[in-house]
Amino acid sequence: MKIRISLVPIALAATVISGLSAVAIDDTGQKPSSEMERQGRDLDRRLTAELEESDPEAARLFAQANEARDREDHSTASGLYGQVHDRVPSFAHALRRQCNEELAQGHREMAVALCRNAVRQKESADNLAALARALMAGTPNFPSRPPDQIEALELATRAAGMEPGNIFALAVQCQAALGRGERRILEGCVGNMATRYPDEGITHFFQMIRS
Numbered sequence: 001m002k003i004r005i006s007l008v009p010i011a012l013a014a015t016v017i018s019g020l021s022a023v024a025i026d027d028t029g030q031k032p033s034s035e036m037e038r039q040g041r042d043l044d045r046r047l048t049a050e051l052e053e054s055d056p057e058a059a060r061l062f063a064q065a066n067e068a069r070d071r072e073d074h075s076t077a078s079g080l081y082g083q084v085h086d087r088v089p090s091f092a093h094a095l096r097r098q099c100n101e102e103l104a105q106g107h108r109e110m111a112v113a114l115c116r117n118a119v120r121q122k123e124s125a126d127n128l129a130a131l132a133r134a135l136m137a138g139t140p141n142f143p144s145r146p147p148d149q150i151e152a153l154e155l156a157t158r159a160a161g162m163e164p165g166n167i168f169a170l171a172v173q174c175q176a177a178l179g180r181g182e183r184r185i186l187e188g189c190v191g192n193m194a195t196r197y198p199d200e201g202i203t204h205f206f207q208m209i210r211s
Contacts, residue, residue, distance in 0.1 A: 035197050036167050043126075047093050051084070058087040065097065074104040092121040096130045103134050108142045119155075125163035129172040133155040136179055152176045157185065160192070167197055174206045186210060 017150035044066055051059035065080035085094035099114035115131035132155040138144035144152075153176040157168035158205050177186035190210050193203040 004049075006188070035200055036202065039167060045133065051088065051091065058084050058091070061087070062094070065094075069097070069101060072104075074101045077101045078105070083182045092118045094129060095121065096127050097136060099130055103137055106139050108134065108137050108139045111137070125159040125169045126189050128155045128159035128162070129169040132159065132172050132176055136176060149176070149179055153180050153182065153185070154176070160189065165196060167193070167200065167202070171202050171206075176208075178209065194207075 024196050029097060048062060049061050061080050062084045065077045065084065068074075068077035068080060079100050081094045081098035081101060085091060085098065088094070095114050095118035099111045102114060103111035111134045112131070115127065115134045118127045119131050123126075132152040135148040135152040135155070136144050153173075154174040156169065156176040159166065160173040163169055170189060174186060174189040174193065177183075177189055185211065186206075190203070190206045192198070193206060197203050
């Protein structure tokens with residue numbers, strides 16, 4: 001069943017979720033303030049270690065890109081992620097992160113292309129969710145059209161099904177369902193978030209919108 005929803009909560013959801021893909025990574029040893037942050041830290045550590053084994057210089061560039069991302073220097077971060085992928089073409093994570101940085105600069109067309117390439121290279125939950133988020137984003141020159149929104153919901157639902165514990169994939173699925181007015185999918189998505197992450201701010205956010 002579809003529901004009619006104001007564009008205001010949809011825009012708010014997009015703003016909130018944009019922070020999920022750019023969580024600041026802190027290696028000070030402090031306890032993460034949220035599950036979202038913990039997953040972000042763990043992923044950065046794992047990916048850096050993976051690059052260290054194959055190409056230490058790529059690992060150094062990747063760390064620099066993450067630092068640029070965290071200080072919101074999106075242009076620098078995008079260029080550095082591109083250099084990482086040039087050095088290690090099999091490292092699809094660099095494409096996805098470059099996609100996120102281009103999207104942060106309002107370069108929707110480029111972001112969608114990068115995320116599509118990441119999905120072609122590796123159909124992971126993170127890549128599918130990132131492509132869905134890029135498709136939902138709109139700019140005056142390249143607005144998000146209904147076919148994009150339908151595809152985004154399909155991609156996000158696949159991502160959430162692939163990794164039910166991936167909080168980013170769940171949040172993007174909720175945003176996509178909200179944007180399409182799909183109450184049944186929204187209810188299921190919010191229910192999953194409430195079961196897995198009852199204390200997360202993003203969970204409370206979607207519970208508030210749903211009600």
